[in-house]
Amino acid sequence: MKSEVALIYPYFRTYADIQQLFQPLGIASLGAEIKNLGIPVIQYDCTFEKYDDVIDAVLVQNPGIVGIYTMITLSRNTFKMLKSLREKLPHSLFISGGPLPTLYPDRFAKEFDLVFRGESDISFPMFCKDYLEDPSKERILKTMTLDKYSGIYIIDNERKVDVIPKHLSQKEVGELQFADRSFARHKEYQEFWKLKSGDSPATIMMTKGCPFNCDFCSKPIFGNKLRKRSVPDCIREILYIKSLGYNQLWIADDCFTLDGRFLGNFCLAMIEKKVNMTWSCLSRVDSIKEESAELMREAGCIKIFLGVESGSDRTLSLMKKNFKVKDATIMIERMNKANIKIGAFFIVGYPGETIDSINKTFKLSLSLPFDEISFTVPYPLPGSNLYKKIKGLNSDNDWDFENENKFIFKSQFDESWLKNEIKMILSEFENRKTLKI
Ligand code: B12
Structure with a gap:
């Protein structure tokens, strides 16, 4: 047909x-x-x-x-x-x-x-x-x-x-169908990941929206209001994903850990139903309690991606992150104790920061027990506050790149200097990891 x-x-x-x-x-x-x-x-x-x-x-x-x-x-x-x-x-x-x-x-x-x-x-x-x-x-x-x-x-x-778009209500989110995964080339995706990481992750979305207003973030689709699916519905979709041959979940929610109660119920259900799939998610450094960390590990969470962003409180405040460097260190210790690996995202070269604050960020990235670190220069995303502040950007310009450190605005920092520093820090990070320093 x-x-x-x-x-x-x-x-x-x-x-x-x-x-x-x-x-x-x-x-x-x-x-x-x-x-x-x-x-x-x-x-x-x-x-x-x-x-x-x-x-x-x-x-x-x-x-x-x-x-x-x-x-x-x-x-x-x-x-x-x-x-x-x-x-x-x-x-x-x-x-x-x-x-x-x-x-x-x-x-x-x-x-x-x-x-x-x-x-x-x-x-x-x-x-x-x-x-x-x-x-x-x-x-x-x-x-x-x-x-x-x-x-x-x-x-x-x-x-x-x-007609101004409306966000789905909590009830409507609860009634949505599972994503139709029938058309995907599962074998190709799984082979790609097996070579890259040894696992085979698939994405899933369980909550929509994030109430925070980080300066560089843009939330054109899901906006600020947090809405959640029901836990049993999520578990059914996860079991379906597992039946397609995936062994891991890459939870695509803006910040999966925002609602402690939802997180707890999800973890308990993963344990009780013996789902036996590992998972990773995106989170904030100020949104997971100590007891949740242990439960998350038991439920299969092996890694958490945290927007640590900067080693300087002043830069964090420019980014409107609403937390301090000290909060990041507490969270990292907590995750480490629960045996959950941490992938940390950092942004360097933020408008208004200084060489000294960039160096603080590099220092922090080497001083804490991260499993993975990544640095990007700020990308003024259409829809973000940062985009509004930066002059001379043209919304008709598509980006030519993915995951590349390239300034698309006139920055006070030299791009090749930053790229070189990032390269050195990443290499130092890998050395320390190999030597387990
Ligand atoms: C998972 C994810 C990825 C994954 C995989 C993407 C994939 N294959 O889908 C990875 C990690 C690879 C990735 C990479 C990048 N990503 Co990304 N990603 C996401 C994330 C976290 C979730 C996407 C998702 O699965 N959403 C769930 C589905 C259900 O939502 P949706 O796709 O938006 O679809 C809804 C509507 O948009 C609409 N819709 C969608 N399609 C269509 C089609 C029609 C015809 C209609 C009518 C409606 C419609 O209806 C859907 C249901 O409500 C979003 C953030 C977010 N919260 O959405 C960012 C996001 C999409 N990514 C973004 C960016 C910037 C990138 C990168 C450029 C990052 C980088 N610096 O390299 C790269 C580019 C990769 C590329 N493909 O070129 C931005 C896009 C911003 C923009 N203005 O375009 C977002 C919004 C994050 C953000 N806040 O900035 N990303």
């Missing part, structure tokens, strides 16, 4: 340094909701594919709706694909969604037929159903009433439709 809706994640593997590859959860989640409405849908994860093969595969389907996901590194691919497909599919409707179109709907609405902003799990599938099942069989967008679709944005010669 041909599919009425095609969803595309236009990322083609780049072989960049420190690459991490995961199945795209956005089109997997939307696909599950669309299927649940009885509409045949097909998803294309381009990670291991060739451009022309994806185009040919979509053309064979001749779908009524083509939806393309876009984030900051993917707009070039998005527009290229749109052009290739639009020429050959004159009767299809082209829809854009994801973090970048949410921030810049105008830029995408000029080229696409329409844009969906924000959490589209309910509104976009509902739109697909109404459009495809149009009783007149004409499928004419112009005659549809569009103000009931949260997040929809259209701008053309005749009209502007702009």
